[in-house]
Amino acid sequence: MNINYEYYKIFYYAAKNRSFSRTAKVLLTNQPNITRVIKILEGELGCTLSIE
Numbered sequence: 001m002n003i004n005y006e007y008y009k010i011f012y013y014a015a016k017n018r019s020f021s022r023t024a025k026v027l028l029t030n031q032p033n034i035t036r037v038i039k040i041l042e043g044e045l046g047c048t049l050s051i052e
Contacts, residue, residue, distance in 0.1 A: 002044075003041065003044045003045075006037075007037050007038075007040065007041045007044075008041070010023065010027065010034060010037045010038070011037075011038060011049060011051075013026055013027060014034060014038065014051045015051045018051055019051075020035055020038070020051075
């Protein structure tokens, strides 16, 4: 398993903000990038991640 630790940071902010859109604004990126990273992280971990 070779996961970029930046992905965990993004998931942390998504869970904290409870929104991919707000997370994108905080991290100065866009929502599709946040969604892509979460999907990659889910695939690497073999589970579904929830921000609720």
